[in-house]
Amino acid sequence: MNTEEFGFETQAIRTQLERTQYLEHSVPLYLSSSFVFEDAEDMRASFTEEKERNIYSRFSNPNTTEFVDKICKMEGAEAGYAFATGMAAVYSTFAALLNAGDHIVSASSVFGSTHALFMTYFPKWNIETSYFDINKPETIESFIKPNTKILYAESPTNPGVDVIDMQLLGDIAKKHNLILIIDNCFATPYIQQPIKFGAHLVVHSATKLIDGQGRVLGGVTVGSEDLIRQIYLFSRNTGPALSPFNAWVLSKSLETLAVRVEKHCENALKVAEFLEAHPNVNSIKYPFLKSHPQYEIAKKQMKLGGNIIAFEIKGGIEAGRKFLNNIKLCSLSANIGDTRTIVTHPASTTHSKLSEQDQLAVGITQGLVRVSVGLETVEDVIADLKQALA
Ligand SMILES: *Cc1c(COP(=O)(O)O)cnc(C)c1O
Numbered sequence: 001m002n003t004e005e006f007g008f009e010t011q012a013i014r015t016q017l018e019r020t021q022y023l024e025h026s027v028p029l030y031l032s033s034s035f036v037f038e039d040a041e042d043m044r045a046s047f048t049e050e051k052e053r054n055i056y057s058r059f060s061n062p063n064t065t066e067f068v069d070k071i072c073k074m075e076g077a078e079a080g081y082a083f084a085t086g087m088a089a090v091y092s093t094f095a096a097l098l099n100a101g102d103h104i105v106s107a108s109s110v111f112g113s114t115h116a117l118f119m120t121y122f123p124k125w126n127i128e129t130s131y132f133d134i135n136k137p138e139t140i141e142s143f144i145k146p147n148t149k150i151l152y153a154e155s156p157t158n159p160g161v162d163v164i165d166m167q168l169l170g171d172i173a174k175k176h177n178l179i180l181i182i183d184n185c186f187a188t189p190y191i192q193q194p195i196k197f198g199a200h201l202v203v204h205s206a207t208k209l210i211d212g213q214g215r216v217l218g219g220v221t222v223g224s225e226d227l228i229r230q231i232y233l234f235s236r237n238t239g240p241a242l243s244p245f246n247a248w249v250l251s252k253s254l255e256t257l258a259v260r261v262e263k264h265c266e267n268a269l270k271v272a273e274f275l276e277a278h279p280n281v282n283s284i285k286y287p288f289l290k291s292h293p294q295y296e297i298a299k300k301q302m303k304l305g306g307n308i309i310a311f312e313i314k315g316g317i318e319a320g321r322k323f324l325n326n327i328k329l330c331s332l333s334a335n336i337g338d339t340r341t342i343v344t345h346p347a348s349t350t351h352s353k354l355s356e357q358d359q360l361a362v363g364i365t366q367g368l369v370r371v372s373v374g375l376e377t378v379e380d381v382i383a384d385l386k387q388a389l390a
Helices: 008-014 040-047 062-075 086-097 112-125 137-143 166-176 225-238 244-255 257-276 295-301 316-326 356-361 378-389
Strands: 079-083 103-107 128-132 148-154 179-183 201-205 219-223 281-285 308-313 342-344 368-372
Touching: 008 062, 008 244, 008 257, 062 079, 062 219, 062 244, 079 086, 079 225, 086 112, 086 148, 086 179, 086 201, 086 219, 086 225, 103 112, 112 128, 128 137, 137 166, 148 166, 166 179, 166 295, 201 225, 219 225, 244 257, 257 281, 257 308, 257 378, 308 316, 316 342, 316 368, 316 378
Parallel strands: 103 128, 103 148, 148 179, 179 201
Antiparallel strands: 079 219, 201 219, 281 308, 308 368, 342 368
16 A cells, blocks of 8 residues: 555554554553663664664654654655744754844744744844735745845734735745745644645644644644754754653644544634624634635635634723633633633733734734634534623
């Protein structure tokens, strides 16, 4: 059988480590910090990488290898490396590839800690970032300079749920010889595979929909062999490795990713349709609603609309706070992509340290509410939102 031709779900379920002498059906957990060598020659050949094998779990471990192999198949990538968190993946990917004096062009709406890397930490090493406005993709090229090395975006974005044309980014990266990196956390490889549009690397917070059950932190970067090699060597020396236990959990999670994401999206579309029709909702953004400004692009590059909805409640910051206080079933939590529906009000919580003007610059208005739709009975979720909006 040609395993390369297997479908997405089969790859997610049947990509696994070889069985041990115990013939276990489900892959066991390998909690071991190091691995032994047969003799001096075996040890020498392993360290010079003539042999591909596990040496020490900071470099590789059977469970992290299985997790990475699966996600590579699902994203259509050549290679990857797994990290302790999504931010370890984002940070290590940039740090491995950039030199002092390099420049990044990024979409203006990025995850809060990624924004902090660009604005607070990378400038310490003379690495500057220019933001392009996601609503003005025609301006992207004007930000590219001779020292620009990386083009970066998330799609859909957090927390605004905007959609960025990945084919356009792929074309621009190719034309200007840039490394295109996409944070695919909100969509997962089930919904979109950025490598098909020209991305060289895809990063994930596996903490979100990949785990999907709010249990463990994790991250992963996948992409072309040569770039992953640089990221691997950097990470093997700096130590952001994913723990074998978390890798084991996440590898099992991937087996159910397709069915979970399918249901998340089915529920999210119903919740979005309910919110769109509600009189106390000013505006709403969900990629698969016709009212979404980038609906056509979303339909072109996404299989489903995802599970995140952003909406603007009438009455600004006070109405947003009151809405959260009235929520009964859903959770007020800082996570997304959990089985449990989560509601947040970025202006008074995650982004409260930014001025109102800076909040607006990253797409956060005072009444913006973000919902990560879970897997509960969708009528119960809608009923809770309905009573809180009243
Ligand atoms: C959560 C998140 C991250 C960071 O992931 P952690 O696992 O929390 O470190 C990065 N990017 C996006 C889009 C996220 O939502």
